[in-house]
Amino acid sequence: MRDFSYLRASSADEARQASLQAGSVLLAGGTTLLDLAKCGVMEPETVIDITHLSGLGEITVDAGGARIGALAKMGQVADHAGIRAAFPAISESLSLAASAQIRNMATIGGNLLQRTRCSYFREPDVFPACHKRNPGAGCSAIGGVTRNHAVLGTSDTCIASYPGDLAVALVAFDAVVELGGRTVSVEDFFLLPGNTPERETTLQRGEMITAITVPASAAPKNSTYLKVRDRQSYEFAAASAAVGLEFETDGRTVRDIRVALGGVATKPWRARNVERALVGKILSLETVEAASRLAMEGAVSHGANYYKIELAPRVVARAILKVGGLA
């Protein structure tokens, strides 16, 4: 591990200022930073410690929605009564993620910024070719072991999947990231790899996530996060879905529906085509299954990840049926 200098920021402004410098990185929960530093993927020159900054860890929920401070811990948000009542999918996405130990350390801001679990990204000495780490170097994953790689949003330069759960739920419910001076929707915050897979978000040098806000409405209140994986606990999703649903007063016609997918795409994936196919329709097994298949429009498999194209629509369908009271 390379030597680095350590700066304990006394304010958010100082942290932002310090992070303008190339080679600097913010330290919050440290669960990603430490992991990737050990792998040799992150080699920071300066670590700016923001763990102790006050005012960045608060969680408030009111009629308008929720505001989650960037330094709130995953576990705190998962267990927050207001979040559980107004945004069950957000709570569930967190409690189904990582392990209890990690949830007690990792922060919400850091959670959004977690990096892919692509094996080729994580072993720089063995696989130097990785556009994400080293633009222009090639992609080792294409043609390699791809069981966990993305089928949606991939490009010729990168097929790494976004591994997180929380961001999937946030994207479904139009959450917004506060970056100090500006705000951006979580959906736009994450970038497709395209020809610049090294750029994963719109976060600029010198910016810091300070909070996430999520507007309240009926759909997120009636929501769920369904995560499918081989291991019962502590595994990234083979496929997951965050779904929220609001019926018309007849109790069967869809007024509002939100669908987002995880584990299958290069970024947290909002499936608006599925939503459009169901709004105004009477919810039934047939309509849900047909609509769910639209989620895989444009999907491309790269060998061993072929199964996700079959699996993901089933996960979406089950989640919709569940919040619709049909499963």
Added chain:
Amino acid sequence: MTIMEPRKHGDASDGTVGGRQTRFEGNLKVTGGATYALEYPVEGLAYAILVQSTIPAGRVVRVDTEKALAAPGVLMVLTPDDDLGLLVASDWGGNRPDNQPYYPLPRQVQYNGQSIAAVVAESREQAVEAANLICITYEKAPHVATFNDAAAGEGKVMDNLTSGWGDAEAALAAAPVQIEGEYSTPREYHVAMEPHGLTVKWDGDRITVWEPSQWSHGMARSYSEWFGIPYENVHLVSPFIGGGFGSKGAALAHGAVAAFAARKLGRPVKLALTRPQNFTNYGGRAATRQTIKIGATEDGILQAIVHRGASETSTYADWPEQTGSATPILYRIENFSSQHRVVPVNTVTPGALRGPGKNPSAFGIESAMEELAYKLGMDPLELRLKNYADHDYQSGKPWSTRRLREALTEGAEAFGWSKRSHEPRSMRDGKTLIGWGIGCGTFPVIQAPSEAMIRILGNGRVEVVSGAIDMGQGTYTILAQTAAEVFGIPVDQVEVHLGDSRLPGSAIAGGSMLAGSILGAVHKAATAARDELIGLALNDEKSPLRDTGANTLTFSGGRIAAPRDQGPSLTLSELMAALGRDEIEVLRNTLPDGATAQEQHQAWTSMAKVQGPTMGEYSMHSWCAHFAEVRVDEDFGTVRVSRIVSAFDCGRLYNPRLVESQWRGGIIMGIGQALLEEGLVDQRNGRTVNNNMGDYLVPTNADVPHIEVISVGIPDYGASALGGKGVGEVGIVGVAPAIANAVFHATGKRVRDLPITLEKLI
């Protein structure tokens, strides 16, 4: 039938052999008081880190060490250019070539992840950083990533694993009912929580090695032979191990590198493998595949089994993962043929992982038996009982004991097997398909001579002293129980010293052989020490028991007395004080009388004296039958094991609590093997890419259902001096096929290649 329910402390039988004594060293472990190899506080440590190949085959042409040597804190860089001056050590059998040089950092690259250089620095972080600065130039050679590559070929037949009797091919052809299947298992890894590594320190030509070990004496021998120093000059210390599962039985290249560096630098060195290096620096279970053909009559009587298996090995050594090892002994079979090949590929040589051979072998035969049962339309339990082997058809010998019938019937009863519906997909709960399956397992009883010392101290405490290893399986506890029983004292009056090559020699903690081997030695030494004390007590003129007229003494409830209470009763310390003795020390071993010092050394440091399961008049094995229930989501293909009942015949249980724990541990590993574990190899460069615990999955607590274990064994004094058979490995054998069979019953899909991941079911 004894159903093992957890019981509280303080049972009257806790302190004797067969009692449910809790872990003797448990308190130390859970309070952090147990010191592990990488934690020894040695002054002046330097830190070593290995640099490994990133190509699968070729030659190291050049190692550029300039930048690394100039990096802060770097003390030394070792490469294939350095002659370490080491000699090859003996193999497992104790055979050793004369004066053959040993290169732990070889120039020839034979697999991806092979150690080829090392950096030693003032701190581990500095060593890691300098290691990144080393630039290696290779001359690449063609490679074979796995035995599924076309270039791998068929491999070579292992003649010693070719077995057969009757005329299997003819009987198969004539059989009215036939099935055939190909079954495969992937590379699997030990993933012990404690990584491999060591702390090593020289003092002149004497060396102390703190290293997790399943075999302190065998590993000490390797160090002495590598460095050309007397065996007595090596002190290998390993009182606690954070899991071995077969991986910590031999000294490995990284040990030689660290010890060399320590000697050259004249200061102690610590070397810990990184987690990815734990996937390549030593071998896990080899990938296997096997074809099984069974012929049977219409009413399910087996006529023939034809087995052809293969496993991966490295390009530089043959390690056969014996796919045909359980096949010939599980059932009554008059016509049998088995052959096993090894296929060299560019991997580290595979090694022993819990239940070697028997484990993949049972996956094959136990899956095939259920396929046959379905072909016949017969209950798989009935088919197994119908073909029960009344003796060992392979060796022709009678079983010492074999309670597999009881395991099957009592396991079935506890599981509720009779309520099963035969048809696949016939049991469900909404979207969840439910299935039940059986898998039988076996593991041979093997033994090695061992030695133990007993010391009766003046303060009334009794010490058990042995170089044997406790890697969590309970050696401390059962040895304390053995001594406590012999001397009629509470367990807390016994001290046990283990895990040190300077202590009396012992069988390896492997092959499920340690308990049976070392208990015999401890019991013999303790009985001899007690006899010596009795002799003194009855004859020494200072003894208060001298005039009782008794010709023996009883040891019970912490007191020593004449058999009919003639005269006084004394505690051990009172008697020792009366005799004026500070200590009575007795050393005994289980070698034949008159074994020479050289024979003793050979016995403790090689496998040369190991007794196989059929070397005597009996065929000796542990047996088990697993009953598994799975719940499979029919849309997602996810399999959850919801219930397991396993019945075991392991003979007499020296400590049922710890045995149950071992069985459960094996079953849990079996769940991982069935559903999760698989080394994923990149065909392009032979790299195992999921070489970390985030990506190589083993079961979490959430994956572990209620597991009920039942003992149906009876003491087997043909198998061991105290009647026990091996317990450590048999628990995993048969679990994977039980789960695969349950998955078939649930879904109607037969998965013949492990693990059963969700994409195989959707």
